[in-house]
Amino acid sequence: MSLGGGAGIQADLRTFAFHCVHGTSAITCITAQNTLGVTRVDAMAPDAVVAQIQAVVEDIGVDAAKTGMLLNQGIIAAVAEQVGLLQAKNQMRNLVVDPVMVSRTGVQLIDGDAVKTLCHDLIPKAALVTPNRYEAQILTGLEINSLDGMKSAAEIIYRDFNIAVLIKGGGMEGDLRGIDIWFDGEKLEILTTKLVDTKNTHGTGCTLSSAIAANLAQGENLFTSVQKAKNYVTTALKYSLNIGAGQGPVGHFYPLLEEAVGSGSIKNNPQFSMPNF
């Protein structure tokens, strides 16, 4: 959960709402966070996370799920155990693991034991894992500096975990920032969108993985879910918000923003970095 509102569960729930699916959540930690970074993180007790998952599953049900910042080994192990139990009862389908381990700026957010548990207990239970550049480096041991490096990492992650992988290029240099690599053991695809020239990229990773989960919940296949989610993030980036002194958040509800611009109600508002401004 990100109290700056740009990433984490706030970004996830906005994305779910945009896609017309009912989003639920299990809070794993509270971050004191703004567009400049994270200044404090308080973790929930693992059994409190489990209780939240059970409350949702037992009453509402889950068509698709995504994980985000799972701060420590105890939380990861508890979530992985729940996922395993629920999968055995066919109550947890379409799991997307966004392996939040390193920020786009390269700062490691979870310790080595937590990484091991994530790799051993949780990622293998997912349908898809969506590492950024630095997370892919941790998962593979490679240094990733090029498109070929991203492709090799995707192949290694598929080989090691036997699940589909999407390597996100936002942390790469130059035009590679708009490029993601998909590999599912059969098809290696380079998903390309034109680079959006903005510093306001806060929440892109959360938004992408929750859009994929939303598309899966609506019955799309995995690859189509990824393609549609990538297009969504690209457009949300074009309408990102120029708020705060650092990286502002993406504009999840861009059609409403567009409408507001059309009606003149937010014309020339400098908070919005809109294409038509």
Ligand SMILES: Nc1ncnc2c1ncn2[C@@H]1O[C@H](COP(=O)(O)OP(=O)(O)OP(=O)(O)O)[C@@H](O)[C@H]1O
């Ligand atoms: N400037 C950009 N232009 C176009 N697409 C971008 C840009 N920056 C990021 N993306 C896309 O956003 C999605 C998220 O990728 P990114 O690598 O930023 O994830 P992340 O590091 O998990 O996110 P975050 O920076 O929010 O932690 C990917 O589809 C990536 O290609």
Ligand SMILES: Cc1ncc(COP(=O)(O)O)c(N)n1
């Ligand atoms: C609580 C929380 N979860 C995840 C992220 C990563 O955000 P993203 O990769 O989408 O920028 C974040 N900054 N805060």
